[in-house]
Ligand SMILES: Nc1nc2c(ncn2[C@@H]2O[C@H](COP(=O)(O)OP(=O)(O)O)[C@@H](O)[C@H]2O)c(=O)[nH]1
């Protein structure tokens with residue numbers, strides 16, 4: 001099906017068209033910029049909430065309860081579960097799906113798992129675009145779940161308006177939180193499994209640590225929840241809304257302008273790297289590749305050679321991986 005009619009069905013609220021578009025975006029097809037450009041005017045209404053923290057902390061359970069709470073407010077909710085551990089949509093994703101299935105028949109809820117298989121630097125951007133698509137579809141809230149382990153996950157969380165870091169008493173001490181870079185990104189801390197020993201102590205430790213930081217417009221709260229028992233969820237929903245309001249109030253014309261330029265340069269950088277990969281895969285640089293492979297060109301000289309011939313460079317930038 002062509003992109004035009006797909007976008008038309010998408011605009012009409014067709015969930016199958018939504019799923020198709022997400023797949024196109026997730027697979028980084030060459031049409032992505034064209035698709036995103038058409039969706040762009042619809043983007044920016046959704047509240048983007050990130051859920052991160054160690055595996056088993058209860059992020060998915062919490063996400064499930066948040067869906068319930070937002071639905072009770074009449075809001076539509078989309079969930080993106082970015083799962084770095086299950087390349088073949090095995091255990092973890094299946095578990096998430098089963099847990100969230102009580103919402104499966106609800107047209108106000110859309111759940112999607114993204115696999116990280118075969119993807120490296122592009123995951124954060126693919127996730128951003130999936131979130132944009134879900135936003136453009138008209139969801140009021142988009143929840144993104146990642147395991148808080150590395151730079152990619154931190155990059156993904158950077159797209160959230162409000163980042164909720166979920167910890168559990170047994171996840172170790174607060175030093176680990178700092179090491180993982182979670183202190184910097186948390187807008188709200190949740191100590192889940194409050195039914196277990198040590199929850200209150202962890203909360204106190206986090207609060208002490210937060211107190212050592214310079215005062216800011218937003219004071220990062222530390223909440224106790226018991227996700228399985230649906231306890232503490234309303235408080236979390238309130239804090240997400242309060243943080244959103246504080247964030248909105250802090251925005252200025254300058255910060256919005258710089259965010260727009262930042263997004264544009266990220267897209268440009270990623271697009272250049274995608275086009276280069278496509279050109280390499282399409283054999284566009286095969287003559288130079290051969291020279292490098294046989295050692296008759298040194299890698300630096302060969303890199304310069306790509307930039308020195310104007311036509312070749314233009315073909316690369318145009319994303320034409322077949323020519324030359
Ligand atoms: N005791 C207890 N277990 C919980 C709580 N919240 C979640 N769990 C359990 O913790 C396990 C991991 O939860 P899950 O949501 O999959 O964690 P995730 O890996 O962070 O998404 C599951 O067996 C949940 O039932 C809680 O508040 N108390």
Ligand SMILES: [Mg+2]
Pocket residue numbers: 059060061096145
């Ligand atoms: Mg999970």
